[in-house]
Amino acid sequence: PVKSINKALDKITDDGPIVLLSDYRGRIVFNKSVTVKCEDGNAFALTSSSPNYVSDGVTVTLEKLNFSDSDFRRNTQGTGSL
Numbered sequence: 246p247v248k249s250i251n252k253a254l255d256k257i258t259d260d261g262p263i264v265l266l267s268d269y270r271g272r273i274v275f276n277k278s279v280t281v282k283c284e285d286g287n288a289f290a291l292t293s294s295s296p297n298y299v300s301d302g303v304t305v306t307l308e309k310l311n312f313s314d315s316d317f318r319r320n321t322q323g324t325g326s327l
Contacts, residue, residue: 250269254274254276259279260277262282263282264283265310267289268289268291268292269292272293272297273293274297275298278303278305279305280305283309288309
């Protein structure tokens with residue numbers, strides 16, 4: 246386990262899963278295609294008051310999460326998909 250989604254992105258390969266074990270608060274820059282989901286049977290919150298970015302050619306799938314104060318954007322008019 247790691248403390249941030251950005252640290253998890255450093256450790257996984259493209260199209261890998263990131264499993265939240267608790268609520269998450271922080272800025273994210275998605276530079277790999279991933280699926281972010283909760284530990285089985287949970288619905289944790291993903292919160293970020295700063296913009297979160299999806300890089301060019303990256304697809305991010307978010308499964309069974311609750312959102313609060315979250316803003317997701319493509320990196321400078323990129324081709325990322327959320």
